[in-house]
Amino acid sequence: MPPCNNAKKLGFLKRFLPFADGTPSHDQLGNIFAALDAEAFQACFIDWVASLNKTVTGVVAIDGKTSRRSLDKAGGKAAIHMISAWSSEWNLTLAQRQVDGKSNEITAIPELLELLTLKGAIVTIDAMGCQREIAAKIISKEADYILALKGNQGSLRKDTELFMTEQAAVDYDDTTVTYHETVEKSHGRIETRRVTVCTDIDWLKANHNWPSLKSIVMVQYHAILQDKTRAETRYYISSMTSDAEHHAKAIRDHWGIENGLHWVMDMVFRDDECRIRKGNAPANFTTIKHAASNMLRSVKGKHSLRSKRHIASWDDDFLAEIINT
Numbered sequence: 001m002p003p004c005n006n007a008k009k010l011g012f013l014k015r016f017l018p019f020a021d022g023t024p025s026h027d028q029l030g031n032i033f034a035a036l037d038a039e040a041f042q043a044c045f046i047d048w049v050a051s052l053n054k055t056v057t058g059v060v061a062i063d064g065k066t067s068r069r070s071l072d073k074a075g076g077k078a079a080i081h082m083i084s085a086w087s088s089e090w091n092l093t094l095a096q097r098q099v100d101g102k103s104n105e106i107t108a109i110p111e112l113l114e115l116l117t118l119k120g121a122i123v124t125i126d127a128m129g130c131q132r133e134i135a136a137k138i139i140s141k142e143a144d145y146i147l148a149l150k151g152n153q154g155s156l157r158k159d160t161e162l163f164m165t166e167q168a169a170v171d172y173d174d175t176t177v178t179y180h181e182t183v184e185k186s187h188g189r190i191e192t193r194r195v196t197v198c199t200d201i202d203w204l205k206a207n208h209n210w211p212s213l214k215s216i217v218m219v220q221y222h223a224i225l226q227d228k229t230r231a232e233t234r235y236y237i238s239s240m241t242s243d244a245e246h247h248a249k250a251i252r253d254h255w256g257i258e259n260g261l262h263w264v265m266d267m268v269f270r271d272d273e274c275r276i277r278k279g280n281a282p283a284n285f286t287t288i289k290h291a292a293s294n295m296l297r298s299v300k301g302k303h304s305l306r307s308k309r310h311i312a313s314w315d316d317d318f319l320a321e322i323i324n325t
Helices: 026-035 038-050 102-114 132-140 155-169 202-207 244-254 256-267 281-298 305-314 316-324
Strands: 059-066 081-087 092-099 122-125 144-149 177-186 189-198 215-225 228-238
Touching: 026 281, 038 092, 038 281, 059 102, 059 244, 059 256, 081 102, 081 256, 081 281, 092 102, 092 281, 102 132, 122 244, 132 144, 144 155, 144 244, 155 189, 155 202, 155 215, 155 228, 177 244, 189 244, 215 244, 228 244, 244 256, 256 281, 281 305, 281 316, 305 316
Parallel strands: 059 122, 122 144
Antiparallel strands: 059 081, 081 092, 144 228, 177 189, 189 215, 215 228
């Protein structure tokens, strides 16, 4: 989309504010966004999303993304890393928070959760967020969790994998499980996902003090494309006792943050190409992109987000519809 000419858009902008002295210059806008308190701006974003009156009861996916070209070597600043909360039910970004790096997500995630109304929701997080303190925060917000298990949880992951492997070998005769399997075929690719959920885990809860741990989940993934195959097994812990089909949907919904947010940031808003790096401007422009994405999604129709953005660049009435929806 071609850059906006402020003078040409002045008539449109006056629909909302007087702009008696015209619009700020490029440099003035740069200075404003560099100086604007990023956390305060993110708080305004959260208040705006809350004003939409959308009750969040489905999956809330938490994940982080680095804006790669916000790196400022000369200024000694690392690229910004932002963790976001995404509603799979509404396809909306609910909140975001800047962190110093992926390793600091552990401390930032509880702060992000504290900002949200989560009663009745299912919070899903990858292995970085599989921490007792984070699980406790989710439960305190009257929500449930599904947390990915990897090597960062040491014996918990090993115990879970060993138990499920041993039980599978005897067809789960010694425990109670539920199953759900899906097979998808597309463009010559066949994908099979088998989800197994076990709630008979008193032994695990006795050995690992996890808040409200109710079940363990195993997801077996198998893909065939021509003569190539790929197999993977993933494990999760959950605060729910619901069946495998319910867990399968929640785990699948988690990946909506990749396609619905991260992909959109890169392919529609070119986030990884963005060279904004001065002061707080990188974080503030990420918040603006999240707001723009939410607004573009609010206008129904057959057009893609990229097409809607292009139409809005020349059709002021359509742009006004996006802003006012």
